[in-house]
Amino acid sequence: MAKPAAAEIVVPGPDGERAVRVSSPDRVIYEATESTPEVTKLMVAEYFASVGDGLMRALRERPTALERWTKGVRPGMRLATGAQDRDADAFYQKRVPKGAPDYLETATITFPSGRTADEICPTELAVPIWCAHMGTLTFHPWPVRRSDVDRPDELRIDLDPQPGTSFADVVRVAGVAKELLDDLGLVGFPKTSGNRGIHVFARIRPDWEFVDVRHAAIAFGRELEKRDQGVTTAWWKEERGERIFVDYNQNSRDRTIASAYSLRPIPGAPVSTPMTWDEIASVTDPRVHNLFTVPERMADGDPWAAIDDVANDLAPLLDLWEEHPVELNYPPDYPKMPGEPPRVQPSKKVAEHWDAEGNRVEN
Structure with missing residues (x-):
């Protein structure tokens, strides 16, 4: 043939x-x-x-x-x-x-x-x-432009549902995240992940390095934990429980999230779909937003059309970080980072094998 x-x-x-x-x-x-x-x-x-x-x-x-x-x-x-x-x-x-x-x-x-x-x-x-x-x-x-590849112009909040949680739980937490953004004077734009999660992107001034933006994401997650008991920033899966994980490490260097309007490799060709906050609050099944239906939404304009109109200030979140500047784990392929906790599952950790800086003590 x-x-x-x-x-x-x-x-x-x-x-x-x-x-x-x-x-x-x-x-x-x-x-x-x-x-x-x-x-x-x-x-x-x-x-x-x-x-x-x-x-x-x-x-x-x-x-x-x-x-x-x-x-x-x-x-x-x-x-x-x-x-x-x-x-x-x-x-x-x-x-x-x-x-x-x-x-x-x-x-x-x-x-x-x-x-x-x-x-x-x-x-x-x-x-x-x-x-x-x-x-x-x-x-x-990447959350950077090629004019400055070391200073992000975007803060990314990844709301990742854990086993035992539902998409309705993610929607609820997204609503709390919106309230927190409003209280901080920040403007964020939500989208479905194309799978089970929700992403919130906020353009920021490119005045900070990756480590600062990551700390801002940690501070956001910790504040979200205070407002909703169904939220966690625990890096180790065994500690997350049936809660929505705020994946702060998505703001680390070389960590990326599926873009708006990307397809996802899931049956039905679902799309990571930008929405208004009112829309995201009413979504029950993100799979209905797919290759066949999303182009129709564009006829009424892109819900994220104004995302570049605001360059948010990270100072409110960095102030929150400074109130509790305790580092969390980096991804496993990273070199050991300053102040990082031990890279060992809590259930396997033996206290005398680690020093105060999180370095393994060899016998």
């Missing part, structure tokens, strides 16, 4: 129209479900084009890692998260792939290890369309 001809999508470019080739356009990326038809590779590219205004608002000038599902999404498929997953079905692309078009621009970022990489930095809509051609479903932009 002859190989299907490539398709072409034409989108606006900086100097006129830009044509983007999409190979294997009929490849099935999402199989049909009871509520959604199958989704082909071409449909993914067309979806990104249809939400281009909002998608580029999330990606423009940001170093961006790609989550590539080149074989599509099927039950049992796995996403590689480290070198141990070499036989996984999908992977994160943190460096510019070979064969990138000449209009694709880059930004140089530094990992916690000190290594650097040139990462895709979308500047026009043709770039995410080309990424769809490469099997990308989810975009993971």
Whole structure:
């Protein structure tokens, strides 16, 4: 059987129209479900084009890692998260792939290890369309612009439901988060994660380093814990219980969250969907916001259209941090950080094996 001809999508470019080739356009990326038809590779590219205004608002000038599902999404498929997953079905692309078009621009970022990489930095809509051609479903932009890759311009609050909690619990906590933002004089924008969680993004002045923004997120989480007993900032899963985890480490260097309007690798092609606060308060099933339904929302405008109009001041949250400047654990691939607690599960910790600074004492 002859190989299907490539398709072409034409989108606006900086100097006129830009044509983007999409190979294997009929490849099935999402199989049909009871509520959604199958989704082909071409449909993914067309979806990104249809939400281009909002998608580029999330990606423009940001170093961006790609989550590539080149074989599509099927039950049992796995996403590689480290070198141990070499036989996984999908992977994160943190460096510019070979064969990138000449209009694709880059930004140089530094990992916690000190290594650097040139990462895709979308500047026009043709770039995410080309990424769809490469099997990308989810975009993971850094919270920085390439003009200053070491000072975030965004605070990200990740409300992550733990086992035993429901989406209704996340919605409730999001409402409390909105009240806290209001009390602090901050403006945040909520979206569904595309799975079970809710994200709140707040643009900030790029005046602080990653460690400061992470401390602000910790302070936010701790204040949220005071206001709702169903919230936790506990890093160790065994301590979280049936509560909503505020994942403060999503504000660490090289930690990213699925962008607004990204697809998620879950049956039904759900979308991480920007909403107003009134909308988020009434969501009962985030799966209804998917590749087929989200473009219709854009006809009435992007709920995040004004996100760049406000550059919040982190000072109120950093003042809260200074009231209780006790460090929490970093991700395991980080080097040991100043003031960090011991990197051992609390249930396995033997006190005499650790000094006051959290360093292991060798016998």
